[in-house]
Amino acid sequence: MTDPVLYIGNKNYSSWSFRPWIGMRTAGITFTEKLVPFDMAAGNPAFKAFSPTGKVPVLVDGDVTVWESLAILDHVARKHPASGLWPENATDRTMAMAMSSEMVSSFPALRSACPMNMRRERKPIETTPAILADVDRIQALWSDCLETSGGPFLFGAFSIADAMYAPVVNRLDVYAFETTPIVAGYMARMKELPAWREWETAGRAEPWIVEEDEA
Secondary structure, rough: OOEEEEEOOOOOOOOOHHHHHHHHHHOOOEEEEEEOOOOOOOOOOOHOOOOOOOOOEEEOOOEEEEEEEHHHHHHHHHHOHHHHOOOOHHHHHHHHHHHHHHHHHOOOOHHHHHOOOOOOOOOOOOOOOHHHHHHHHHHHHHHHHHHOOOOOEOOEEOOOHHHHHOOOHHHHHOOOOOOOOHHHHHHHHHHOOOOHHHHHHHHHHOOOHHHHHOO
């Protein structure tokens, strides 16, 4: 059986690529990585050769093509139920899906002002009430989960919810947002994951610069 192929963009910038990649890598799901870089604001026209949306990430698993980060993670979680990518407890699964869906649909101020950037020098930016509201909501979500589960990750063991919020860990870190102790501890544990370190090392070594993402 051929391994699924995960098409991704630049590891330094591509937050949506990072989500399924760190989820699958941490869960021990085997896949072939194909990185197609973008060095322009509009992405890369070459994406259209494998992506129905012209964007990354895309997972090609046999005769199934899955686009969108959360859909990719859900696909591999259902295919590999022993991976634990969705929490075992039914209530936790529901909450993890709700949190993951909120990540997809929400936090526009933070995402717009603070692009993911693995090699950015750690320093603050000028904030707005909308950015701070996004950060407050994220910290509240994480804190509630960690206090309920006891950690070390949002629902105890690493799950899709952690993968979906991984780029936000980078944002809160490199843009030097003030965080609570429980959030700071969670961020440190995420950054200690072998998969995180592998991705970050590769991202820092990339030659491509996208000026629009150098906030």
